Amino acid sequence: MAEHKILTEFEGIKDSRSLKTYLKHGGYQALAKAFQKKPEEIVALVKESGLRGRGGAGFPTGLKWSFIPAHIKERYLLCNNDEGEPGTFKDRYILELSPHMLIEGMIISAFAIGAHKAYIYTRCEFYEEIKWMNEAIDEAYKAGYLGKNILGSGFDFDLDHYIGAGAYICGEETGLISSLEGKKGQPKVKPPFPAVAGYLGKPTIVNNTETLAVVPWIVNHGASAYKAIGTEKSAGTKLFCISGPVKKPGVYEVPLGYPLKDFIEKEAGGLRDGVELKGVIPGGLSAPVLLPEEVEKVTLDYESMASFKSMLGSGAIIVIPKTQCMVELLKVTLDFYHHESCGQCTPCREGTGWLANIMKTVMQAKAKEDCYDKMYEVASHMEGRTICALSDAAAMPTKAIITKFKSELLNYLRRG
Amino acid sequence: MMIFSEALKEKIRSYLERYETKRSAILPVLHEIQKEFTYIDDEHILTLEKDFGLNRVHVREVVTFYSAYLTEKPKKFRILFCDSVSCHIEGTQKVMAKIEDFMSSYKKKEKELPFSLEGVPCLGVCGGAPAMFVNEDRYLNVSCDNVEAILKKYDH
Numbered sequence A: 001m002a003e004h005k006i007l008t009e010f011e012g013i014k015d016s017r018s019l020k021t022y023l024k025h026g027g028y029q030a031l032a033k034a035f036q037k038k039p040e041e042i043v044a045l046v047k048e049s050g051l052r053g054r055g056g057a058g059f060p061t062g063l064k065w066s067f068i069p070a071h072i073k074e075r076y077l078l079c080n081n082d083e084g085e086p087g088t089f090k091d092r093y094i095l096e097l098s099p100h101m102l103i104e105g106m107i108i109s110a111f112a113i114g115a116h117k118a119y120i121y122t123r124c125e126f127y128e129e130i131k132w133m134n135e136a137i138d139e140a141y142k143a144g145y146l147g148k149n150i151l152g153s154g155f156d157f158d159l160d161h162y163i164g165a166g167a168y169i170c171g172e173e174t175g176l177i178s179s180l181e182g183k184k185g186q187p188k189v190k191p192p193f194p195a196v197a198g199y200l201g202k203p204t205i206v207n208n209t210e211t212l213a214v215v216p217w218i219v220n221h222g223a224s225a226y227k228a229i230g231t232e233k234s235a236g237t238k239l240f241c242i243s244g245p246v247k248k249p250g251v252y253e254v255p256l257g258y259p260l261k262d263f264i265e266k267e268a269g270g271l272r273d274g275v276e277l278k279g280v281i282p283g284g285l286s287a288p289v290l291l292p293e294e295v296e297k298v299t300l301d302y303e304s305m306a307s308f309k310s311m312l313g314s315g316a317i318i319v320i321p322k323t324q325c326m327v328e329l330l331k332v333t334l335d336f337y338h339h340e341s342c343g344q345c346t347p348c349r350e351g352t353g354w355l356a357n358i359m360k361t362v363m364q365a366k367a368k369e370d371c372y373d374k375m376y377e378v379a380s381h382m383e384g385r386t387i388c389a390l391s392d393a394a395a396m397p398t399k400a401i402i403t404k405f406k407s408e409l410l411n412y413l414r415r416g
Numbered sequence B: 001m002m003i004f005s006e007a008l009k010e011k012i013r014s015y016l017e018r019y020e021t022k023r024s025a026i027l028p029v030l031h032e033i034q035k036e037f038t039y040i041d042d043e044h045i046l047t048l049e050k051d052f053g054l055n056r057v058h059v060r061e062v063v064t065f066y067s068a069y070l071t072e073k074p075k076k077f078r079i080l081f082c083d084s085v086s087c088h089i090e091g092t093q094k095v096m097a098k099i100e101d102f103m104s105s106y107k108k109k110e111k112e113l114p115f116s117l118e119g120v121p122c123l124g125v126c127g128g129a130p131a132m133f134v135n136e137d138r139y140l141n142v143s144c145d146n147v148e149a150i151l152k153k154y155d156h
């Protein structure tokens, strides 16, 4: 599936992270092109391309950019490089291959939305990746792609790199903003949306690393070329990262709409010998699990995933082998959300706590058989009533596992 | 009393000027302090207030909210083992048990244990599950077969 190499263009290329290599492969030409256009033309171009946010929610990128109020001139662009959704390791791949692609995408995006300052917010455990990114930013400053009057365009733009401190919730865009303001990473009530009042109360666009990194390609090749890839409503390619018992776990770029089954068989080399499939979590831990018969039919796009009541999310595909105990998997899942809930909203703070506690009693074989029904009910009360979507992200996979693996969960209790 | 080195003070000052507000400097400043002292002490927080004008309540809320900041002196080698789903599927539990065995051998030999072991949320490298850090060194595809050799590199 090497048909479209947009984000993975630099795969297999020597010294791929350096500015020299990036320039040799046509780097920063999109920036020069972008400066020939008006900012609103770039917003229109991105809208037309059909690009949707790759951080999880799939919100149309150009549309988000157009929400900035025209009369407020102090604006910010933030790159969400927190990559905390369990199973996800695709944004770090962009830093490994071509950090300049992200920088070029950020300059163009900032120009489009009229921001003169941007931050990349990276999780602190990416020690090496942080170094690579910093080196690329230094190179870009020295070569005049960042700073004052970039390429003689009259556009000034500064880019800084901010490092998190170990909190999943800082991947939520308003949690990220709180963190960048030097506070606890607690999400803020929306509305107002960040595009209207974000960092320091100013209009702020938060985009995922992958979303921003694809912008130069769209400027270079045009909106219709991008839209021609993928499906009608899910345009372009996406990075998918696959983990679990497959022959070649890793990050692969495929057009949206690609069959999940083919992805597992062809890109990831199929299941390891002797492994039988129990299910697949298709879009990061928050995405409801799919059964083998669903895996046969679903395709990797927003609509198909939704039709199976799951989601494309961050593109993290976690393969579950038959031998995996689902009680244990549910416990690990709930311990994670309980640990990462920021504690502001009662349904989330208490709900994740109860769910994790019930699972503890299940593991100790002290729970009654109706415990799963109780969990389902608790999870239902956690949806749609909190400041951010972490609460929903905990509820959704819980309900799916209980529904789809009920007999296994009950057997666990009966066996004692 | 802990005193910040000149180099650290210089770094703190530059962070205080780097962002739109002084408050944004809190996270990077704490990273620097922890790099120098291995953990963050109340004394450091009070010094940040007295000498650099960072409100102690603001600093403390950050120290306690984020898991990267330590408030007690850590062991010389911190083992952070991924405890999320992909790594679990690939054997986290078994390998962590193996590490615990390895650590208990210190007790038997009555040697001081230089390691601590913690399960941590997803480290963002699930393609190499199970994954772990020993301090800032990342290891992928850690298994019961290779984990002891890795740890012995640190304490030999």
Ligand SMILES: Cc1cc2nc3c(=O)[nH]c(=O)nc-3n(C[C@H](O)[C@H](O)[C@H](O)COP(=O)(O)O)c2cc1C
Pocket: A052, A053, A054, A055, A056, A057, A058, A059, A061, A080, A081, A082, A083, A084, A085, A168, A169, A170, A171, A172, A173, A174, A206, A207, A208, A209, A211, A212, A388, A389, A390, A393
């Ligand atoms: C609990 C939670 C965690 C999130 N973590 C991330 C993350 O690590 N990276 C990311 O890009 N988006 C994450 N998001 C989504 C962001 O809130 C936001 O939608 C995204 O950064 C917007 O960028 P996009 O439109 O380019 O996708 C998270 C959302 C929630 C609710």
Ligand code: SF4
Pocket: A169, A186, A187, A340, A341, A342, A343, A344, A345, A346, A348, A349, A386, A387, A388, A389, A390, A391
């Ligand atoms: S839903 Fe949970 S994580 Fe999100 S703001 Fe509320 S308590 Fe915090």
